[in-house]
Amino acid sequence: MIRRPRRVATAALLALALLALCVAVVVALVQRLSGTTEFVSYDSIATRLHDTEWGDPVVFVVGLIVALVGLSLLVLAAVPGRAVVLPLRPVDGDVAGIERRSLRAALRRSAATVHGIDAARVRLRGKAVRVAAASDRVDVRDLPDTVHAAITDTLERIGPRTVPRVRTRLRSAKVGGSR
Structure with a gap:
């Protein structure tokens, strides 16, 4: 697939x-x-x-x-190129797939729905998902775990055949700095 x-x-x-x-x-x-x-x-x-x-x-x-x-x-x-369609877990013997850009968009939307996240960028590389998010908050201690949980939950709902490893990186607002 x-x-x-x-x-x-x-x-x-x-x-x-x-x-x-x-x-x-x-x-x-x-x-x-x-x-x-x-x-x-x-x-x-x-x-x-x-x-x-x-x-x-x-x-x-x-x-x-x-x-x-x-x-x-x-x-x-x-040399094969990067997969365009990624296989999903079979359900009742049916084979399905999701386009790479659709998966990336769903994960980006999922990260952006977390309260306190202004923007998110998602990269799919091999068996890893990298999420780089930005927040206007100064205190962002709990946000990386919340974004990680949101991405993991979305991956569980979509159900790719091989679940990628999720890495999150968060950029916070600087205290006293200009934007």
């Missing part, structure tokens, strides 16, 4: 680069066949490539760049 993101940006960038290269080759060939002035001279490219030797540093640099680009594309294709 864990849905991973597609590598759309990488694929689109590679497709556009290959399309531009193909268009340039076709335009150059059509210009050469029709006898018009070429924007890239086929003869100059062919002469340059023919005169280049395998031991030339340019060949090494271009080969290294192509190898690095290919290796990075392979790594991007092989």
Whole structure:
């Protein structure tokens, strides 16, 4: 049920680069066949490539760049992205999931409902939830535990398959400081 993101940006960038290269080759060939002035001279490219030797540093640099680009594309294709849909505990054999941003929004709303919290930011990282909250109170001794309890209660109600570890950090108003 864990849905991973597609590598759309990488694929689109590679497709556009290959399309531009193909268009340039076709335009150059059509210009050469029709006898018009070429924007890239086929003869100059062919002469340059023919005169280049395998031991030339340019060949090494271009080969290294192509190898690095290919290796990075392979790594991007092989390494899975961050899950977009997180699985929930099965209920009566039914499989369900929740989008990462929906879970983050629900947890943010839950933290913001705690009395004394002005703003909250929630981050989902692996098997951990980090909540950074801000309060205009000076005395915030009990607020981190209250926010932690609210987040834990929301997680129990939503029911993710693996319950993440919750960390809370609270920023309080400074005494005598300007805001």
